[in-house]
Amino acid sequence: xxxxxxxxxxxxxxxxxxxxxxxxxxxxxxxxxxxxxxxxxxxxxxxxxxxxxxxxxxxxxxxxxxxxxxxxxxxxxxxxxxxxxxxxxxxxxxxxxxxxxxxxxxxxxxxxxxxxxxxxxxxxxxxxxxxxxxxxxxxxxxxxxxxxxxxxxxxxxxxxxxxxxxxxxxxxxxxxxxxxxxxxxxxxxxxxxxxxxxxxxxxxxxxxxxxxxxxxxxxxxxxxxxxxxxxxxxxxxxxxxxxxxxxxxxxxxxxxxxxxxxxxxxxxxxxxxxxxxxxxxxxxxxxxxxxxxxxxxxxxxxxxxxxxxxxxxxxxxxxxxxxxxxxxxxxxxxxxxxxxxxxxxxxxxxxxxxxxxxxxxxxxxxxxxxxxxxxxxxxxxxxxxxxxxxxxxxxxxx
Amino acid sequence: xxxxxxxxxxxxxxxxxxxxxxxxxxxxxxxxxxxxxxxxxxxxxxxxxxxxxxxxxxxxxxxxxxxxxxxxxxxxxxxxxxxxxxxxxxxxxxxxxxxxxxxxxxxxxxxxxxxxxxxxxxxxxxxxxxxxxxxxxxxxxxxxxxxxxxxxxxxxxxxxxxxxxxxxxxxxxxxxxxxxxxxxxxxxxxxxxxxxxxxxxxxxxxxxxxxxxxxxxxxxxxxxxxxxxxxxxxxxxxxxxxxxxxxxxxxxxxxxxxxxxxxxxxxxxxxxxxxxxxxxxxxxxxxxxxxxxxxxxxxxxxxxxxxxxxxxxxxxxxxxxxxxxxxxxxxxxxxxxxxxxxxxxxxxxxxxxxxxxxxxxxxxxxxxxxxxxxxxxxx
Numbered sequence: 108x109x110x111x112x113x114x115x116x117x118x119x120x121x122x123x124x125x126x127x128x129x130x131x132x133x134x135x136x137x138x139x140x141x142x143x144x145x146x147x148x149x150x151x152x153x154x155x156x157x158x159x160x161x162x163x164x165x166x167x168x169x170x171x172x173x174x175x176x177x178x179x180x181x182x183x184x185x186x187x188x189x190x191x192x193x194x195x196x197x198x199x200x201x202x203x204x205x206x207x208x209x210x211x212x213x214x215x216x217x218x219x220x221x222x223x224x225x226x227x228x229x230x231x232x233x234x235x236x237x238x239x240x241x242x243x244x245x246x247x248x249x250x251x252x253x254x255x256x257x258x259x260x261x262x263x264x265x266x267x268x269x270x271x272x273x274x275x276x277x278x279x280x281x282x283x284x285x286x287x288x289x290x291x292x293x294x295x296x297x298x299x300x301x302x303x304x305x306x307x308x309x310x311x312x313x314x315x316x317x318x319x320x321x322x323x324x325x326x327x328x329x330x331x332x333x334x335x336x337x338x339x340x341x342x343x344x345x346x347x348x349x350x351x352x353x354x355x356x357x358x359x360x361x362x363x364x365x366x367x368x369x370x371x372x373x374x375x376x377x378x379x380x381x382x383x384x385x386x387x388x389x390x391x392x393x394x395x396x397x398x399x400x401x402x403x404x405x406x407x408x409x410x411x412x413x414x415x416x417x418x419x420x421x422x423x424x425x426x427x428x429x430x431x432x433x434x435x436x437x438x439x440x441x442x443x444x445x446x447x448x449x450x451x452x453x454x455x456x457x458x459x460x461x462x463x464x465x466x467x468x469x470x471x472x473x474x475x476x477x478x479x480x481x482x483x484x485x486x487x488x489x490x491x492x493x494x495x496x497x498x499x500x501x502x503x504x505x
Numbered sequence: 506x507x508x509x510x511x512x513x514x515x516x517x518x519x520x521x522x523x524x525x526x527x528x529x530x531x532x533x534x535x536x537x538x539x540x541x542x543x544x545x546x547x548x549x550x551x552x553x554x555x556x557x558x559x560x561x562x563x564x565x566x567x568x569x570x571x572x573x574x575x576x577x578x579x580x581x582x583x584x585x586x587x588x589x590x591x592x593x594x595x596x597x598x599x600x601x602x603x604x605x606x607x608x609x610x611x612x613x614x615x616x617x618x619x620x621x622x623x624x625x626x627x628x629x630x631x632x633x634x635x636x637x638x639x640x641x642x643x644x645x646x647x648x649x650x651x652x653x654x655x656x657x658x659x660x661x662x663x664x665x666x667x668x669x670x671x672x673x674x675x676x677x678x679x680x681x682x683x684x685x686x687x688x689x690x691x692x693x694x695x696x697x698x699x700x701x702x703x704x705x706x707x708x709x710x711x712x713x714x715x716x717x718x719x720x721x722x723x724x725x726x727x728x729x730x731x732x733x734x735x736x737x738x739x740x741x742x743x744x745x746x747x748x749x750x751x752x753x754x755x756x757x758x759x760x761x762x763x764x765x766x767x768x769x770x771x772x773x774x775x776x777x778x779x780x781x782x783x784x785x786x787x788x789x790x791x792x793x794x795x796x797x798x799x800x801x802x803x804x805x806x807x808x809x810x811x812x813x814x815x816x817x818x819x820x821x822x823x824x825x826x827x828x829x830x831x832x833x834x835x836x837x838x839x840x841x842x843x844x845x846x847x848x849x850x851x852x853x854x855x856x857x858x859x860x861x862x863x864x865x866x867x868x869x870x871x872x873x874x875x876x877x878x879x880x881x882x883x884x
Contacts, residue, residue, distance in 0.1 A: 108514075108574045109507040110800040116506070179506065369878055383878055389871045397794075397815040397870060404793035408508045425786045495782040496775070503758050503781055505772035 110404075112183070120183050127191040130156050136192040138459055140367065142473025144315055145194055146459040147230075147272045153194045154227050163225055166202050171209065171217070172225050178413040182354075182406075189359030190366070197269065200224040200231035204277050207294065207343050211335035220296070234264040234278035234297070234321060235344070242493050244279070245288040245341065249323060251280040251295055258282075258295065258333070260303075260326040266487070270306050270319035273299050279340050286338070294340035296332040303327075313476035314454035348489070355423050356406040356430035357484075361399050364437045368392065371444045371470055382444055395436050402429055421501035424494035431484035431491065442478040449475045508796070510578060517560055517570075518578040524555055525586040531845065534702070537589050542666040542696070543704025544590045552592065553621025561596040566604055566615040573799030576737060577744040581795075584748025587848040589702040591626070591663030593741040599625040601734040602671055602682060606722030611684055614669075625684070626667035628658035628708055629731065636861040638673070638731040643710060645676035645683065651716040652676065654683065654691075657709050662859070664706025665696035671721065672710065673731070679724035682731075683715050690714070701855040702848065729806065736802055736813045738860050743795045743820045746856050750788045750827045753849040757781065757831040760838075777834060784830050791823040811873045814866035821863035824853040 112120065135149060157163040165181050167173020176184065188195075196202075205224060208217055223229040240247040249262025260280060270276065276297050283291030297304070303326035308316035335343055372383040372392065382388050409422050442449050448467030456465035456472045465472035485491040499505045510518065528548070537545045552558055560575045562568025570576075576597060583592065595618060603611055603625070617623035634640035643656025654674050661670070670685050670692075687694065691713035696706040722730065761772035761781065771777055798816035801809045828850040832839040839846045857863060 108510055108796070108800065110796070112506055373878060373882060383875060386868075386871065389875065390867055393867055393871045393874050394818070396874065397819050397867075398790065400797060400812075400815050401790045401793040401819055404797055405789050407506060408793065408796075411506055411508050425789055428782075429786050429790065492779065495779040498782040498785060499772075499775075499778035502785060503761075503772075503778070505758070505761055505770075505778050505781065 139192040186359035232270040232273035292340040294334040313480040356426035538702040573802030580744035581748035584745035594663030626663040643674040645674035682721040814870040818866040
């Protein structure tokens with residue numbers, strides 16, 4: 108038993124810290140710290156900064172321009188980025204599509220698409236969910252019908268995160284109607300500029316437009332953009348889900364959010380004293396910190412297993428559930444800590460670079476919207492109820 | 506970073522696990538619970554022979570362990586088998602106090618403790634002290650050649666089987682600890698079983714005269730030694746709880762598989778699956794909290810005690826969840842004394858009443874958090 112990082116790991120952590128000190132601009136980290144909505148430019152700049160350092164594709168093998176880091180290094184890196192309030196990297200190309208291409212893509216697809224993810228030429232989004240296929244993803248209906256060297260795609264995707272910025276979308280589409288739902292699905296890469304593709308942003312209850320509907324009307328997609336074999340898409344999609352995801356617990360996000368909460372508690376007054384001296388409120392914060400301390404170790408235990416080459420499998424469901432519960436609880440306390448100034452809603456004040464002032468302390472604007480935004484955590488990526496189904500089957504054997 | 510136990514520690518755990526599997530079945534447990542002093546002499550001497558007691562002590566005292574993780578592996582197994590032998594009192598807390606504060610002569614007693622011949626039990630808490638180790642009303646009055654002790658110690662677990670006691674008392678020199686014989690004149694024990702099968706005593710000290718040599722250490726060192734002993738004790742309790750949780754979980758999962766209602770196994774009902782999944786997730790959290798506290802037993806006191814309170818709070822909460830959910834998921838059978846589940850459930854709840862409960866440790870953790878925050882504001 109040894110709960111400490113090795114000397115090499117600590118040296119690496121220092122290296123990450125000094126990089127962040129030097130290359131993460133304060134303007135950008137302030138936006139993240141205060142929960143502002145980042146623009147496309149903000150995201151692209153940050154990807155470019157990481158790419159210049161060679162650290163953008165931290166889960167790719169070295170020969171494709173990745174870092175080749177093991178799970179522990181990736182964890183350290185992700186945690187430091189969170190603590191420094193760096194923007195999260197956009198995962199769709201980097202950690203969702205790329206592993207699938209690396210494992211199942213053709214040489215031409217790898218050669219063409221992977222470098223373009225790194226240099227920022229292509230922004231990817233994910234076309235999985237449909238209006239009638241949420242948790243029951245295999246019931247998806249978007250059809251791709253073969254016509255010569257093309258597929259003709261018709262249907263609709265939804266909850267497409269940041270699809271309004273995307274150049275490409277990777278989609279699960281139905282290529283066979285007459286078999287079991289899982290057996291008639293293919294994995295298709297679609298250029299968003301193709302005629303017949305329409306994107307419509309969805310405004311969420313926090314006022315932001317983070318997700319979109321994407322409509323396909325007779326969209327012609329070259330057969331060369333099929334990944335792997337036709338009707339094997341479900342296998343590839345599942346590979347994505349079981350693919351090692353070290354950050355699923357979001358410990359870094361929670362740690363940064365807890366630091367932010369405590370800063371707020373030191374400034375907010377209650378009965379003439381800082382809120383952190385109010386025993387009831389302090390007790391609530393303490394309980395979350397206690398849960399997070401244990402969660403961080405649960406996470407490291409799984410990471411150590413992954414680094415030793417054991418696939419985490421259903422254990423990532425445990426991390427997802429507990430990790431999102433903790434993050435949501437911190438969001439809840441942050442909203443509550445602010446008191447009455449958690450009510451005013453000046454949506455524009457949260458836009459990146461907008462010259463609109465919010466009402467009350469600067470940290471107030473995003474607190475309630477952030478609380479509502481992160482209700483998504485227990486819904487997306489397989490809802491927490493789906494994760495419990497997985498645990499029941501795969502771990503408990505029920 | 507390495508979350509695996511060393512080979513020696515794994516061997517210790519395997520040995521104890523095998524021994525208890527073979528020797529600590531329901532009827533053996535019933536014998537220990539039913540024994541007038543709440544333990545089995547055979548089991549106790551076997552623990553000594555197997556090196557289980559020695560594993561709780563550092564080499565300098567004749568043991569071969571004594572680290573947080575040594576304590577953790579032993580007590581996880583004791584918890585898994587709902588063992589009621591009072592090893593925590595005698596082996597962990599008294600050992601810590603003797604090691605930290607004892608004179609050479611007092612320390613030399615540890616050899617007999619390791620050999621299973623002697624049980625030294627801490628008698629620290631009092632009727633009014635709740636969980637505070639420094640709220641001591643027992644008095645130590647200086648008399649010629651020694652001290653005269655008067656006061657009451659309450660719910661002293663392991664008290665009935667103790668040969669010697671370590672009692673805290675307050676006198677002109679401040680808070681002090683004394684090592685006394687249970688059959689010394691003026692020591693009155695009223696012994697009884699606890700709900701979880703452990704046995705305890707309320708102990709009245711009526712004009713107990715002890716020589717000056719019975720005193721442990723200097724008074725200014727007492728409180729910090731008591732907190733160090735509490736830390737070791739909490740590790741033992743947390744580990745025992747994790748073992749008991751695992752056992753309760755295993756019983757429940759098995760029951761969900763075999764019990765059928767409405768023509769299918771209970772485990773096929775999603776409402777029950779989801780509740781069981783939550784139990785599983787929270788037990789993993791409890792295990793992580795145990796690892797955290799065990800890994801900080803020899804850290805500096807502020808960090809150590811922060812982990813002590815974090816672990817005792819979290820494990821107290823999870824223990825209640827496991828207790829209530831596993832009984833509910835079983836239904837009526839989970840409430841019968843004949844079935845083992847109730848033994849785990851009762852122990853899990855009573856652990857919360859030892860060395861500080863969920864609220865006590867939350868309050869202590871809040872104190873640590875506020876001090877940290879004030880320190881950061883200054884820097």
